[in-house]
Amino acid sequence: MDQVFYPKFSRLAITGGTHGNELTGVYIVRQMQKQNINQIGSVSVCPILANPPAIEACKRYIDTDLNRCFTDVTLSTPVTDSSPLEVKRAHELNSLLGPKGSDRAMDLVCDLHNTTSNMGLCFIIDVTDCIPLHIAKYVQTKMPSAPIRFFNTNRASSSEAYCVDSVGKHGFAIEVGPQPNGVLRADIYNMMKEAIDHTLDWLNKFNAGTTFEGGQLDTFVLERSVDYPRDPKTNELTAIVHPQLQDNDFKLLQSGDPIFKTFSGETLNYEGEDLYPVFINECAYYEKKIAFHLGQKKTITLPPISVRTD
């Protein structure tokens, strides 16, 4: 593939606490703020707590999920006094880090998340974009012992992308788990910190003229979601993720494999094409009616890239 050229990455935003009970990002950002980190090599760094009231309450959100508020539609609708707290905050963050889609936007927004699922270290990329994929590939080579995967939610366009990192010219989320909400584990903290350090290395090398060779990368592309079996009247679960599926994120699920166990002891099996389960039994997805996502493995060929020098 032909080499592709991009402008320098001058401005990086690192957002933590977009979900207030996911503590790794909260503490990483607080540490960067305490140490007054605002420039690393050629990159200006803006560490920011995305949802301080939710962090204070140690809740995912106060009124609504902040990380669903960054579509063009939501950002272009004027806020009023009665707008949800997170919609107001999305407009503020869009001013600070964006505006989304504009020349003034951050070159890269890296948003930090935790999951209760056994996801390891996962880069979540909304729209196919070779910059986050190149960075993710680089981090993977630097952390060979960590389970690192790439999950592409496969949105049609950036305007539909609803996450905070879509406000930047480029963006991705780092999702590390398993970690319970409201808990800070050293192993998870160290894994995320190391991934951020390698991201900064990549940006500085890129800015200094390093060509990053192309190559192939296995990604997981969101196909569909599966809900828990529920009582149609009460909405309560009638089954639980099967022990053979629990913790087996990114392991191929085939027709006939057990996926749920009902409280009366019956095993429910998967029927459908072979796919990869992701975010299995994630705490925050109970209310979103998602027991797990299913994704297809797709190999992406990345072009070699380097900095535009003109």
Add this chain to the structure above:
Amino acid sequence: MDQVFYPKFSRLAITGGTHGNELTGVYIVRQMQKQNINQIGSVSVCPILANPPAIEACKRYIDTDLNRCFTDVTLSTPVTDSSPLEVKRAHELNSLLGPKGSDRAMDLVCDLHNTTSNMGLCFIIDVTDCIPLHIAKYVQTKMPSAPIRFFNTNRASSSEAYCVDSVGKHGFAIEVGPQPNGVLRADIYNMMKEAIDHTLDWLNKFNAGTTFEGGQLDTFVLERSVDYPRDPKTNELTAIVHPQLQDNDFKLLQSGDPIFKTFSGETLNYEGEDLYPVFINECAYYEKKIAFHLGQKKTITLPPISVRTD
């Protein structure tokens, strides 16, 4: 030791959702209620959701920790409109399951909990009482592959005991982990369900005249608690549980062993007598200023027991 005789156990209460975000007990109790389980052999069974508003909100509690509201002092103070929701509920539960210390009280209250710590299946006993210890010993022999321990909080008297299970003539909590709050894992659910089934077997065997032989039992007796290092001004953590301590509940901690890692990278070591850490990095204890408890191993000699037939 001489054999000790106890009256039959006619009435068992099983309480779930005392903490509304600890889902295993919530779902076990709901299932028992749906199946209209109210008698198993010689034992009448009362499955009860202890804190429905907290369960609805999927929070530990609404106003205050319900499982700290059952001291004689709190239960003897009249409630008013402005009493915390959980204090009102403690009075209701005391009427339903107690009154604490009276002849009318449930023979046994078994309260179901989860922890984010790597505790396995732990019986928590507030006041030294050989009934819960005998039951725990029996369950241990029936579930040899499960990590089962006995933790004694060592209160001076039942009147000081603040947990819901102190309302019964006998009581204990079953604490199973690790499980994130707000998540239901099949392995944890099965472990707790099996422990309850064995408890019911024990009660029925006891009532039918089986003599349970005495013997020795290793218990862990609460000695003291250790908080996270914190910033004295903001109260925020300045260190995190060390990876070498994390998940190592019930493994002997010796002077010089690492216990915390500061965000600046420094390792803090334990100083003091050899003790056993328990509830390491439990989510709900951040606000209680407890990074872990420390306990002493104590071998208890249990007398043989059987039913009083007079």
